[in-house]
Amino acid sequence: MTRSAIAVVDTSAFVANYRYAKSLAPRARALAVIKANGYGHGAVRLARCLGDEADAFAVACTEEAMELRESGIRQPIVLLEGVFEPQEIDNAALCAFGIVIHALHQVEWLERAKPSQQLNVWIKIDTGMHRLGFAPDELSSVLSRIKAIPHVADIVLMSHFARADETASDATERQLALFDRAVAGQTLACSVANSAGIIAWPGAHRDWIRPGIMLYGSSPIADPSDTPSPLLPVMHLESRLIAVHQLAAGESIGYGARYTCERETRVGVVAMGYADGYPRHAVDGTPVAVNGQRTRLIGRVSMDMLTVDLSDQPHAQVGDHVQLWGDLVSANEVAACSQTISYELFTKVTRRVHFRYR
Ligand SMILES: *Cc1c(COP(=O)(O)O)cnc(C)c1O
Numbered sequence: 407m408t409r410s411a412i413a414v415v416d417t418s419a420f421v422a423n424y425r426y427a428k429s430l431a432p433r434a435r436a437l438a439v440i441k442a443n444g445y446g447h448g449a450v451r452l453a454r455c456l457g458d459e460a461d462a463f464a465v466a467c468t469e470e471a472m473e474l475r476e477s478g479i480r481q482p483i484v485l486l487e488g489v490f491e492p493q494e495i496d497n498a499a500l501c502a503f504g505i506v507i508h509a510l511h512q513v514e515w516l517e518r519a520k521p522s523q524q525l526n527v528w529i530k531i532d533t534g535m536h537r538l539g540f541a542p543d544e545l546s547s548v549l550s551r552i553k554a555i556p557h558v559a560d561i562v563l564m565s566h567f568a569r570a571d572e573t574a575s576d577a578t579e580r581q582l583a584l585f586d587r588a589v590a591g592q593t594l595a596c597s598v599a600n601s602a603g604i605i606a607w608p609g610a611h612r613d614w615i616r617p618g619i620m621l622y623g624s625s626p627i628a629d630p631s632d633t634p635s636p637l638l639p640v641m642h643l644e645s646r647l648i649a650v651h652q653l654a655a656g657e658s659i660g661y662g663a664r665y666t667c668e669r670e671t672r673v674g675v676v677a678m679g680y681a682d683g684y685p686r687h688a689v690d691g692t693p694v695a696v697n698g699q700r701t702r703l704i705g706r707v708s709m710d711m712l713t714v715d716l717s718d719q720p721h722a723q724v725g726d727h728v729q730l731w732g733d734l735v736s737a738n739e740v741a742a743c744s745q746t747i748s749y750e751l752f753t754k755v756t757r758r759v760h761f762r763y764r
Contacts, residue, residue, distance in 0.1 A: 642732030
């Protein structure tokens with residue numbers, strides 16, 4: 407018998423989430439963001455499922471894009487951090503990778519390059535994130551240099567939001583206003599919306615949306631309204647009970663004796679730990695589903711195991727099914743209980759977990 411920690415990836419949910427993102431911005435094209443191995447879900451598998459339906463894909467770097475090309479993915483691919491070395495430009499043109507240009511050294515590399523074909527360029531403007539991009543008042547000079555480069559095909563103007571998930575903040579509107587002022591008078595295509603922008607800021611949809619986390623079924627909006635999200639979870643992280651004990655009141659569980667039983671407690675041990683990518687910081691009470699019924703984590707998460715309260719499941723036994731996140735327990739809930747975000751949970755599932763695609 408093999409260890410039972412698995413991630414079941416529902417590829418039809420991924421496709422449905424992509425269609426939902428497109429339906430929110432029906433006039434825009436979409437860059438399906440599958441950087442970091444498709445947020446830990448398997449970029450090649452997901453890209454294949456979306457196939458021709460994707461307008462284009464986005465990844466962080468050449469290595470990630472090459473993996474898709476070598477697996478036969480033919481859609482345009484955009485490198486969100488652009489190139490790290492000038493030598494990457496020839497390859498990008500050859501492989502139909504669009505490149506983000508966010509700094510002057512990349513403009514110089516592009517001017518000096520002699521690629522055998524033209525390539526698309528996404529010029530990044532910093533409207534307040536203060537990570538990558540040109541200041542708004544640098545745009546006109548950068549743009550005239552890039553327009554003069556013969557091997558540049560299409561140009562898209564882009565920016566990135568820092569707080570689009572905070573619907574009560576005016577930060578996104580201020581970023582949009584700065585963007586609009588910077589690109590005024592240009593007829594080039596524009597792209598600003600990540601998932602939160604797509605869901606919460608219709609004025610940000612523009613010509614290209616860039617959905618990431620929403621494709622994986624996780625809403626980026628911190629405080630969703632009462633309406634249930636139409637997003638479908640893609641990853642179901644699952645395992646099984648490998649031991650069940652009855653502990654007397656006053657007994658403690660696991661390292662550091664973090665949890666002490668208040669009464670006689672039935673405790674289940676699950677084959678899932680931080681070495682599988684389950685967050686070690688998850689607090690007592692973090693939801694876990696056993697046999698389809700929600701219960702709670704009790705005791706510190708260890709490397710290969712975690713422990714759950716089976717008080718309400720007197721018949722639960724070794725081999726029974728456990729869901730750590732998926733349709734019964736959302737990754738956002740687990741993230742909130744462990745001081746992180748679903749993005750980090752998904753990208754940290756380790757190779758010890760077997761991935762199954764359905
Ligand atoms: C990762 C990324 C996205 C997607 O963001 P989500 O919050 O996952 O939707 C969009 N644009 C850029 C530039 C990114 O790096």
